[in-house]
Amino acid sequence: MSVCSTDDEYCQNLINAFANILPNLIIKGDAEEPFYEAPTANTHAILYFRSNYPRSLLHEMSHYCLAGDRRRALDDFGYWYAPCGRTAEEQQRFEEVEARPQGLEKAMCEIVGLKFSPSLDDFSGRPASESFLQELELAYQEMRVNPPPTANKVLSGLRSYWETNGLANL
Numbered sequence: 001m002s003v004c005s006t007d008d009e010y011c012q013n014l015i016n017a018f019a020n021i022l023p024n025l026i027i028k029g030d031a032e033e034p035f036y037e038a039p040t041a042n043t044h045a046i047l048y049f050r051s052n053y054p055r056s057l058l059h060e061m062s063h064y065c066l067a068g069d070r071r072r073a074l075d076d077f078g079y080w081y082a083p084c085g086r087t088a089e090e091q092q093r094f095e096e097v098e099a100r101p102q103g104l105e106k107a108m109c110e111i112v113g114l115k116f117s118p119s120l121d122d123f124s125g126r127p128a129s130e131s132f133l134q135e136l137e138l139a140y141q142e143m144r145v146n147p148p149p150t151a152n153k154v155l156s157g158l159r160s161y162w163e164t165n166g167l168a169n170l
Helices: 007-021 054-072 088-112 130-145 149-164
Strands: 025-031 035-037 045-050
Touching: 007 025, 007 054, 007 088, 007 149, 025 054, 035 054, 045 054, 054 088, 054 149, 088 130, 088 149
Parallel strands: 025 045
Antiparallel strands: 035 045
């Protein structure tokens, strides 16, 4: 287990780690809903995560890492969001775009000692589709072996921060 004992402690360590890795990104917790505010000529980008949930922070960071420069210039990376209560078709589209970020999130969870479970962001009771779980696992393997540049920078920096500060799994 990691030596972080509370969500607040996890979040503070993650914020500290990400500040070292991505100094031009401001991270703020305690948001009612996650949101990415694109930078302007006079401000840095701000990544808001839900409440004080470390998994929310890691999930939003995953989106940041995979968004690319063009999408990072758009609020919420230019993505659509349909709230809970989606049709089966909307849920399928959600799963298609969520597998890769959740694969990266799973790799980050592994580094910091957090339990990962797939998120469907759906309270209908429908289980995750097999294709979603398979795509998530493929994305996780990609992130462990050959992540894209920003994801690689974040994974390496997070691993280094966790080890340097005595937070690595015992």
